[in-house]
Amino acid sequence: MEAFFDDLRTRRPGRPPAVFTARNYQNDLRLFFDYITDTRYGWPSTCNERFGRAPVQLLHEWNTVTHTSEYEGSAERRPLTYDEVQTLFDAADGRVEEIRARRRKGSLAALRDAMVLKTVYAFGLxxxxxxxxxxxxxxxxxxxxxxxxxxxxxxxxxxxxxxxxxxxxxxxxxx
Incomplete structure (x- = not known):
């Protein structure tokens, strides 16, 4: 397990996986190990007969990432300011006008996209x-x-x- 997560951390130098990504990997693996070590499914006895060893749970509370805070996002991420939102809406509206001015297809789709963008923002969807x-x-x-x-x-x-x-x-x- 340590080698797997060490490889995951060093695969992209300077960009290790986010904490919640590592925890999700660990939770998925823990659930898989819970399945293969559960005696109700017969895997431990089958593995013992065939390989002379039974699978064991490798991930426990003391060696996995814990969930300690409600928000785990990056501190660099922030909501858009009102001016940035207005710039985004203006760019979406400008795209519609640009397509219309060139007399090209797609202005209706661009208008739909602008309206959906504004609806998502207005209603928090x-x-x-x-x-x-x-x-x-x-x-x-x-x-x-x-x-x-x-x-x-x-x-x-x-x-x-x-x-x-x-x-x-x-x-x-x-x-």
Whole structure:
């Protein structure tokens, strides 16, 4: 195990794997070892008969990466500023105008992409949630009648809990 993870760390000099990547590898291997060492499946006895040895669990709490903090992302990553978001939206809109000015195909697709980008940002949607949106998901918000039928977005394909179905939620439009 040590040789495997040492190779993983040194494979790309200057860019070792992220902590959560190493932990995911370790968890996957631990689950595999749990399977092959479980006597209910007969692997230990079969290996003993054929090879004179039985498999053992190599990964334990004391020799694996622990999950200690809620956020493990890089400190260099930060949210975009309002000016950066505006620049991103302007670039998406500019792409539409550029394609139209050249009288080329694709302006409708570029307009769709710009609208999806703005919708994802406005409602804080995940990729899969955005892919599952349809026009019927635009809903009214009774507390803000001025928005008409665009007062909320009904997310039908939200992030699922482990082993569960996708969660549904309403996301309100805010000014």
């Amino acid at each position: 995940r990729r899969q949630e955005a892919c599952g949106l349809d026009l019927c998901d635009l809903r009214r918000n009774p507390k803000v009648a001025d928005y008409g039928r665009f007062g909320a977005v009904f997310v039908r394909h939200g992030k699922a809990s482990k082993g569960g179905p996708p969660k549904r939620r309403n996301v309100l439009t805010v000014p």
